[in-house]
Amino acid sequence: MKHTIEVESETLLLLDGKCDAKTQDEIERLKSSIAIAKDSSLPEREAAMVVEIVSYARKNGRLTYQHVQIKRCPCCNRFDGYWPVRRSTRFKTKGNPDHDHPKVFSAIDLGRGFLTFPNFIFIGYCESCKPRVEPVLLPLIQDLKAEFPKHWEAAPHKWKRYDNQKCNGCGWVGHEGQMIHLHAIMGGTYPGQCPKCGAQNVFLGRRNIESIEGFTMVEQKPLTIAATPP
Numbered sequence: 709m710k711h712t713i714e715v716e717s718e719t720l721l722l723l724d725g726k727c728d729a730k731t732q733d734e735i736e737r738l739k740s741s742i743a744i745a746k747d748s749s750l751p752e753r754e755a756a757m758v759v760e761i762v763s764y765a766r767k768n769g770r771l772t773y774q775h776v777q778i779k780r781c782p783c784c785n786r787f788d789g790y791w792p793v794r795r796s797t798r799f800k801t802k803g804n805p806d807h808d809h810p811k812v813f814s815a816i817d818l819g820r821g822f823l824t825f826p827n828f829i830f831i832g833y834c835e836s837c838k839p840r841v842e843p844v845l846l847p848l849i850q851d852l853k854a855e856f857p858k859h860w861e862a863a864p865h866k867w868k869r870y871d872n873q874k875c876n877g878c879g880w881v882g883h884e885g886q887m888i889h890l891h892a893i894m895g896g897t898y899p900g901q902c903p904k905c906g907a908q909n910v911f912l913g914r915r916n917i918e919s920i921e922g923f924t925m926v927e928q929k930p931l932t933i934a935a936t937p938p
């Protein structure tokens with residue numbers, strides 16, 4: 709029989725070492741948040757977001773760093789309320805808070821995926837808590853095997869993440885980084901050719917090579933400047 713309840717951190721910690729794997733996983737995250745909060749003087753709620761970000765990066769192999777507008781910060785819980793109703797209607801009175809019109813503010817979405825909701829982020833922080841959170845987060849991601857966007861200059865850029873691929877022509881299995889680049893119609897190139905049999909993915913045409921589950925992390929070698937021969 710299963711139960712769903714909300715418990716305080718102290719109560720959850722009582723189960724430490726005496727529970728199923730899923731609950732223990734939650735407890736480990738809580739213990740990390742408490743340790744980070746203690747070392748950094750971040751509020752526990754914000755330390756929990758730091759733990760969330762690190763585990764998300766590890767699991768997904770990458771983070772995004774996109775500036776967005778949100779109505780509530782998932783990290784510090786900032787909420788600026790609603791704009792007042794501008795004109796009275798049957799349902800709204802001028803001057804009252806307009807619940808269809810929340811005040812939005814700037815934030816950074818670190819976990820942007822295919823599915824997005826307007827003015828909402830799952831993983832990230834707003835401009836108010838960023839100066840507290842980033843100095844704690846950055847040292848923790850320096851050695852992570854994950855890809856961070858180039859424009860996030862303070863993040864490390866040691867790894868690149870490639871989606872795993874399979875060629876339906878010859879059965880080759882590998883990742884996008886091993887595929888041969890083709891010229892795109894709109895300029896530039898894209899990885900579109902099987903390195904083994906030469907089958908191609910053509911724009912709007914047949915897809916011979918398809919994404920399969922999982923990804924591969926490839927270490928980026930630092931650029932070495934070749935010495936010019938005398």
Ligand SMILES: [Zn+2]
Nearest residue numbers: 781784834837
């Ligand atoms: Zn915030």
Ligand SMILES: [Zn+2]
Nearest residue numbers: 875878902905
């Ligand atoms: Zn092939």
